[in-house]
Amino acid sequence: MSTEMLIGAWVATGLSLFMYSFLYKDNPFFKLGEHIYVGVSVGYGLVITYYEVMVKKLYAPMVQEGNWWLILPTILGLLVLARFIPALAWLSRISFAFIVGVGSGIAIPRVISSLILQQVQGTLKPLVTVGDGGVAWFTFAGLNTLLILVGVVSVLFYFFFSIEHTGVVHRVARVGIYFLMVSFGAAFGYTVMARMSLLIGRFDELIQYASPDYGYATLVLLAAVVVGLVWWERGRSPESDNG
Amino acid sequence: MKDFARRMLSLDRRLIFLLIAVVTLLPLLYPLGLPIRVSPEVRKIYDYMESLPEGSLFLLSLDFDPSSKPELYPMSIALLRHAFRKNLKVVGMTLWITGTSMAESVVAGVAQESGKEKGKDYVFLGYGPGGANVIISMGQDLYATFPTDYYGAKTAELPMLKEVRTLRDIQYVISLSAGSPGVETWYVYGKEKYGFELGGGCTAVSAPGLYPLIDTGQINGLLGGLRGAAEYETLVGVAGKATAGMDAQSATHFLIIVLIVVCNLFYFLTGQEGRRRG
Numbered sequence: 001m002s003t004e005m006l007i008g009a010w011v012a013t014g015l016s017l018f019m020y021s022f023l024y025k026d027n028p029f030f031k032l033g034e035h036i037y038v039g040v041s042v043g044y045g046l047v048i049t050y051y052e053v054m055v056k057k058l059y060a061p062m063v064q065e066g067n068w069w070l071i072l073p074t075i076l077g078l079l080v081l082a083r084f085i086p087a088l089a090w091l092s093r094i095s096f097a098f099i100v101g102v103g104s105g106i107a108i109p110r111v112i113s114s115l116i117l118q119q120v121q122g123t124l125k126p127l128v129t130v131g132d133g134g135v136a137w138f139t140f141a142g143l144n145t146l147l148i149l150v151g152v153v154s155v156l157f158y159f160f161f162s163i164e165h166t167g168v169v170h171r172v173a174r175v176g177i178y179f180l181m182v183s184f185g186a187a188f189g190y191t192v193m194a195r196m197s198l199l200i201g202r203f204d205e206l207i208q209y210a211s212p213d214y215g216y217a218t219l220v221l222l223a224a225v226v227v228g229l230v231w232w233e234r235g236r237s238p239e240s241d242n243g
Numbered sequence: 244m245k246d247f248a249r250r251m252l253s254l255d256r257r258l259i260f261l262l263i264a265v266v267t268l269l270p271l272l273y274p275l276g277l278p279i280r281v282s283p284e285v286r287k288i289y290d291y292m293e294s295l296p297e298g299s300l301f302l303l304s305l306d307f308d309p310s311s312k313p314e315l316y317p318m319s320i321a322l323l324r325h326a327f328r329k330n331l332k333v334v335g336m337t338l339w340i341t342g343t344s345m346a347e348s349v350v351a352g353v354a355q356e357s358g359k360e361k362g363k364d365y366v367f368l369g370y371g372p373g374g375a376n377v378i379i380s381m382g383q384d385l386y387a388t389f390p391t392d393y394y395g396a397k398t399a400e401l402p403m404l405k406e407v408r409t410l411r412d413i414q415y416v417i418s419l420s421a422g423s424p425g426v427e428t429w430y431v432y433g434k435e436k437y438g439f440e441l442g443g444g445c446t447a448v449s450a451p452g453l454y455p456l457i458d459t460g461q462i463n464g465l466l467g468g469l470r471g472a473a474e475y476e477t478l479v480g481v482a483g484k485a486t487a488g489m490d491a492q493s494a495t496h497f498l499i500i501v502l503i504v505v506c507n508l509f510y511f512l513t514g515q516e517g518r519r520r521g
Contacts, residue, residue, distance in 0.1 A: 023260045048340050052370045061390060114431040122459035187451045194447035196495045197469040200488040201313020203267055
């Protein structure tokens with residue numbers, strides 16, 4: 001195994017354990033890991049942006065291939081930075097106007113078509129279908145269609161605040177609340193699944209790095225973090241937890 | 244009984260963290276081999292990939308970064324293995340700048356493992372800045388959007404991309420996304436305008452929001468979270484990281500369900516006075 005891989009494994013293991021140490025309580029190991037994460041993310045983002053965008057998409061096409069028209073978007077981009085100079089801040093409005101204008105022009109028709117009209121179309125499916133075999137009155141697909149229809153209408157009623165929720169409106173809005181609750185429950189269930197997947201992913205690597213191939217990185221660093229936390233706790237005054 | 248219930252509800256929550264850690268760790272160390280049932284939305288993607296003729300162009304957009312690696316990395320490996328096994332021509336790219344190196348390593352890694360040649364059997368275009376604008380631009384001129392691939396080779400001169408001028412020349416696109424830009428962006432700005440078939444893969448958090456797109460046929464299938472990845476691994480027949488993680492996933496879900504039931508039970512046992520005290 002290469003030295004880079006070994007160093008990478010030890011750094012990854014150490015930082016994972018630092019972050020998990022927060023489950024005990026907020027501590028200097030967690031803070032160190034947190035700050036390293038922020039710093040590395042920003043640094044990595046800057047380097048990749050410089051190489052992938054500034055060099056490959058701007059400098060190379062302009063200087064090496066003579067696509068000098070790229071100077072126009074470059075100027076528009078630079079004008080955004082004029083916001084940092086109060087006297088020239090107004091110049092940035094030109095770029096923002098361009099961004100808002102083009103962005104809205106592209107997004108509005110596409111989003112209306114894709115996420116509103118097509119979704120409405122999906123809601124309005126027939127409950128009864130007529131095919132070669134005659135009329136199909138009720139199928140499982142039909143049950144789904146009915147559920148979607150009732151769900152959409154009742155939830156829309158719930159969010160309709162122009163009239164008082166009494167009588168029939170109240171009852172329909174109440175059904176809407178049940179649909180919303182089911183939807184929140186499903187979303188929460190998926191969120192739990194996602195968070196557990198992240199934990200499983202980290203544990204999977206921590207198990208891998210606990211092997212002799214990686215110099216028992218997980219076990220050594222876990223022991224080090226535990227000793228560090230004990231040492232940190234002993235050095236603190238009892239009032240620290242309260243303040 | 245009320246006192247016991249009250250004491251249980253005020254237990255140190257770190258005990259629950261410890262319990263979750265143990266229940267996650269044990270199945271990873273000693274796999275149970277629980278069965279994995281393939282859902283229709285995952286099968287649809289697999290079937291569509293199977294139906295593509297040899298040499299068809301398949302674009303995989305890896306729109307995620309390392310923070311979503313446990314869920315989306317296994318998906319990308321399973322999809323790439325399937326694509327290379329079917330001898331599809333693979334175009335890899337990303338709309339997420341912080342995921343560029345990881346996306347390159349997964350595409351190049353699986354290609355090497357499958358004995359595929361760079362530029363001939365697969366290309367990796369790298370990162371394109373602008374999200375939706377990249378997709379629109381690729382729909383008009385792929386060479387102008389990506390004049391060079393990730394490694395600096397001119398895209399117009401790559402043997403694999405000779406016949407590919409725009410997104411209209413791509414037979415199937417799958418976006419594996421951890422948010423925006425991702426599956427929805429590919430649909431709104433890509434599929435509807437340029438007419439290619441689109442499939443999706445996403446983190447479990449985003450899955451409920453994308454299911455309505457399957458129902459309307461806006462995407463032809465969806466791999467949702469680690470479960471989706473494990474199902475696809477089952478279909479491809481290569482058990483990977485997702486399959487290995489599913490036992491732990493099931494065990495933790497079981498524990499969470501038990502905790503929810505037990506805690507609710509204790510909550511109601513505390514009586515009205517206890518509930519008021521909160």
